[in-house]
Amino acid sequence: MARTLPDILRCDWPVEETTPPPATAQALERAAAILRHGGLVAIPTETVYGLAADALDAEAVAGIFRAKGRPASNPLIVHVSDAAMARSLAASWPAAAAAIAARFWPGPVTVVVPRGPRIPDIVTAGGPTVALRCPDHRLARRLIETAGTPLAAPSANRSEAVSPTTAHHVLAGLGDRVALILDGGPCGQGIESTVVDCTTVPPRILRPGPLSRAAIEAVVGGSVEWLAAADSGTDHAVRSPGQQPRHYAPRTPLELSAEAARRGAELLDSGSRVGLVTTAVDDPATRALASRRELVVVPMPNDPAAYARLLYATLHALDQRALDRIVVATPPDTEAWQAVRDRLVRAATPPL
Numbered sequence: 001m002a003r004t005l006p007d008i009l010r011c012d013w014p015v016e017e018t019t020p021p022p023a024t025a026q027a028l029e030r031a032a033a034i035l036r037h038g039g040l041v042a043i044p045t046e047t048v049y050g051l052a053a054d055a056l057d058a059e060a061v062a063g064i065f066r067a068k069g070r071p072a073s074n075p076l077i078v079h080v081s082d083a084a085m086a087r088s089l090a091a092s093w094p095a096a097a098a099a100i101a102a103r104f105w106p107g108p109v110t111v112v113v114p115r116g117p118r119i120p121d122i123v124t125a126g127g128p129t130v131a132l133r134c135p136d137h138r139l140a141r142r143l144i145e146t147a148g149t150p151l152a153a154p155s156a157n158r159s160e161a162v163s164p165t166t167a168h169h170v171l172a173g174l175g176d177r178v179a180l181i182l183d184g185g186p187c188g189q190g191i192e193s194t195v196v197d198c199t200t201v202p203p204r205i206l207r208p209g210p211l212s213r214a215a216i217e218a219v220v221g222g223s224v225e226w227l228a229a230a231d232s233g234t235d236h237a238v239r240s241p242g243q244q245p246r247h248y249a250p251r252t253p254l255e256l257s258a259e260a261a262r263r264g265a266e267l268l269d270s271g272s273r274v275g276l277v278t279t280a281v282d283d284p285a286t287r288a289l290a291s292r293r294e295l296v297v298v299p300m301p302n303d304p305a306a307y308a309r310l311l312y313a314t315l316h317a318l319d320q321r322a323l324d325r326i327v328v329a330t331p332p333d334t335e336a337w338q339a340v341r342d343r344l345v346r347a348a349t350p351p352l
């Protein structure tokens with residue numbers, strides 16, 4: 001394993017500058033050198049922080065699985081600096097992947113395509129497909145270019161735990177297992193990319209994310225299906241091995257409630273310390289709890305994208321508060337909230 005504590009390098013890069021300032025360029029050089037030598041670097045993306053290794057180096061990728069405690073059956077996303085690099089890693093480039101990449105890359109969407117021969121087995125968990133994504137984050141793309149290789153990068157958290165949206169979340173979760181963390185500030189999207197299987201016609205969404213089904217349908221010119229957790233039979237497990245029932249979970253037990261304030265009151269009455277995550281802060285039922293000392297109320301935005309941006313940071317913060325329970329008000333059952341609901345339902349699933 002790496003060392004006791006990693007270096008966190010702040011990587012400023014003003015939007016109006018096309019090249020990074022010297023300190024950031026130096027940090028990228030250092031990160032690239034670690035990656036070229038088979039090491040691990042935590043990197044910012046627009047979705048969540050990733051734990052990166054050279055995707056073409058099977059030994060290096062094995063380090064990712066060890067650091068995360070990730071089952072070898074769960075394949076990784078390979079990050080590329082542009083669509084040309086993606087195509088060079090695919091055995092073929094389905095029309096849906098081409099359309100999605102052309103319209104939405106760089107961006108928070110991953111395409112699953114037939115795997116080319118350069119990708120080691122360990123990256124795809126031995127499967128015939130590879131997941132590819134071009135992140136909408138200049139530091140990530142510049143690092144890929146500087147290292148001269150695509151980067152395998154899952155979210156930079158222990159397996160099943162809450163994904164990191166700041167460098168400090170990475171430090172808290174994997175600090176003893178990574179040599180270097182590039183700090184690019186808080187992630188803009190806050191939840192993981194939409195994953196689209198482009199090896200089937202029509203394509204299928206394996207994981208809901210920031211990019212909506214409607215947006216994908218508009219560019220692929222037809223319907224796109226959900227591979228819903230509900231049909232999680234064998235086919236589901238094979239198609240989307242990473243979508244375990246429990247995932248994204250804080251250490252504090254979390255539950256979803258359609259009547260969160262009432263449920264919060266009940267838990268408080270039984271002597272629990274409670275974190276209440278809700279968009280309904282002005283509801284009388286929530287207000288009635290305002291004076292309860294054993295309660296932390298976290299007001300959340302009513303807009304799903306804004307909610308997603310804050311979700312993991314909220315869970316990380318509540319995990320620091322020594323609470324007995326986190327109660328989250330169930331978001332609306334609409335497609336706009338699907339990605340947030342997916343994360344919350346998994347976070348609320350108890351450990352085996």
Ligand code: TXA
Binds near residue numbers: 131239
């Ligand atoms: O936004 C993101 O996608 C972040 C950032 C770091 O890019 N990455 C991320 O990686 O969320 P990870 O490893 O936490 O999730 C990858 C998901 C898993 O559900 C995995 O099973 C699925 O993608 N996946 C990877 N390769 C696949 C493949 N060949 N076929 C089907 N699913 C695949």
Ligand code: MG
Binds near residue numbers: 154163
């Ligand atoms: Mg993950």
